[in-house]
Amino acid sequence: MYIELKHESEVPLYLQIKNFLKEQILSGSLPPGSRLPSTRSLAQRLGVARITVQEAYDELIAEGLLSAHVGRGTFVQGPSGEPPLPTPPSEPPWEVSPSRLSTRAILRDMLRMAASRDILSFAAGVPAPEFFPVDGLRRAINRVLRREGVSALQYDVPEGLLPLRQSISRYLVDVGIVATPETILITSGTQQAIDLVARTLVEPGDAVVLESPTYIGAIDAFEARGAKILAVPVDEEGMCLQTLKLLLIRYRPRLIYTIPTFHSPRGGSMSLERRRQLLALAREHAVLILEDDAYSELYYQESPPPPLRALDTSGYVIYLGGFSKTLFAGLRIGYMVVPHGLRERLMYAKQTADLHTSSLIQWAVNEFIQREGIHTHLRRIRVACRERRDAMARSMERHFPPGVAWTLPQGGLYLWAKLPREVNAFEVFFQGLARGVAIAPGPAFFPDRSGEEYIRLNFSLHPPERIEEGIRKLGETIQFLLERARRARPKLQRVPVPIL
Ligand SMILES: Cc1ncc(COP(=O)(O)O)c(C=O)c1O
Known part of the structure; x- marks a missing residue:
């Protein structure tokens, strides 16, 4: 596992470290119970001041993703704030094909993101609970x-x-x-x-x-x-x-x-x-x-x-x-x-x-x-969902960079968007999470796990003001990834540093 620090970036170094660790935690690459390196050793390895690493850890602790234990170290808490789990002593005795496991892991993550109060989620395939009669x-x-x-x-x-x-x-x-x-x-x-x-x-x-x-x-x-x-x-x-x-x-x-x-x-x-x-x-x-x-x-x-x-x-x-x-x-x-x-x-x-x-x-x-x-109820939710669909489409027009394509659906709960060539759905997923917004990445829906150029957005889950806020953040995320890809094209200065 490597942290790529971009010293020339406008994003402060502590935030780059924090975002990287957050992505790793939310994606499950750093599972609950994982012990992080000490601030001193990580700072040395990254060539940054110790306070920079400390700030990143402090913010993750404040967000409930890490917990610090005097004398024992800093541990991953997991997004739902559950206490660290002990690491299993050995491999479990059954086998699951990695591809099958990954689809399940994505589904679980999506449901977990939707349940997390800190994340403005368009990811889950669930209806808005405020419509339940x-x-x-x-x-x-x-x-x-x-x-x-x-x-x-x-x-x-x-x-x-x-x-x-x-x-x-x-x-x-x-x-x-x-x-x-x-x-x-x-x-x-x-x-x-x-x-x-x-x-x-x-x-x-x-x-x-x-x-x-x-x-x-x-x-x-x-x-x-x-x-x-x-x-x-x-x-x-x-x-x-x-x-x-x-x-x-x-x-x-x-x-x-x-x-x-x-x-x-x-x-x-x-x-x-x-x-x-x-x-x-x-x-x-x-x-x-x-x-x-x-x-x-x-x-x-x-x-x-x-x-x-x-x-x-x-x-x-x-x-x-x-x-x-x-x-x-x-x-x-x-x-x-x-x-x-x-x-x-x-x-x-x-x-x-x-x-x-x-x-x-x-x-x-x-x-x-x-x-x-039931028919009166259906009429009511059709009006509300339509309003939310239109709100999301308007916000996408306003905030998504050119190159993102979608068609207005005539029904259902989802807007399916195609990303610009340079941007990948998993990057949008992780970078979006770091900014507090969740989408469902396309590969979750393809039997062969292709579809990295697509994202799915559930437009029914939030009122129009929240949709506007989430889509603005998502637009910034896609814009950021586009610019990063364009900057990286001529020369990519990577500083690969193993952290664990
Ligand atoms: C196409 C489709 N079929 C079935 C289901 C499962 O629905 P149910 O809650 O009825 O099991 C979903 C849920 O998202 C769905 O999108």
Whole structure:
């Protein structure tokens, strides 16, 4: 590990040391419990005054990232302020491929950043908690407990509470999906539905098609199952069918996982024409489509094209929906609409996983849908999210240097931006963190971990003034990285110094 000190830089030396260490800590390169060199020895090695190193350490201590113990030294605390952990005595006895580990580490970091109060985060894939209709939920739970009593707290069937499945069946009619309650299975979030499908339909070594980029939790679920991932690029109209066709012929995959509407992370939607062509290909090659529809209710212009499941006449689509992005992410209510032939297998997979999703929470969500007016709530969050999307786009116009490109999404939660050639998403991630702002780096979303030219920004998490502040900091970060890259091009004066 090396610190590059730039003596000619306008950034004071103590701040360069601090920023470097902060990046190392937040990225996990310096894990909690790591002992830092003494100020004297680091100062000697870097050729700077001891007070310079002391100032860097002091600021990191003030931010809760380091702790100093008299007679023992200075230790990494970790971003959440937990006490130093003892270093494990030896390597753990299991093996994890480094690439798989890194995706998980990124996901964990993103969630941790979003939870840290010091960081203005656009990184996480979560909805803004101030939109959660808490009073409505309180009323719904009270009514359920009064009316259903202990039966709302008893075990239930794995496929889920019948009244909730009936409500979802009625709810889906509005988006053109005809699904009887028997074909609906309640899951603990859409994530569990993806996992159950992977466990039920994919054997280790089977090929599975994913979009590239795609939802990180789907990459994890299929990788954990030992699937061979086939990545298909996505353009403005959705998944590129030319590539898909070749892969279908060559590898005969078990499944095509797609997010056709308000794609995460890209934000765009598959055109109606492309949806029809995709369905035709699935039929021709007899391959199932797993349609993840996590975001379609969050539209800010006209409503999106119908889901694949609504257009499917041959039973090739498993449809996934849920209430995480629209009602309460933490209640973990999702559902799948399954072709008849798969119902039993998926139901037993659910039973094996956790018997069933919480009875009380299923009752409460059903009560909310029926009595608290989900459509009124949806209208309210569409207005608020649209305002935040527009605020972020305006701030990006104002503060991002030329060379950053993005398209305004018509729905969902994310702005997907392409960086100038000289700037890398991980650098923006770490340098942004050092300035108190978090983004999700593109490689988290690519099955092959490419995409270092992209960043994803969740525009829904903060009110417009905070968005403006965060985007300004991000603009400064990108500008700083651009200038650094341009300065470095003619001659880069590096002073590599090992510190640990
Ligand atoms: C595309 C997509 N699918 C599924 C999920 C998981 O959602 P849930 O909370 O319903 O498990 C997410 C969450 O970010 C997502 O973005």
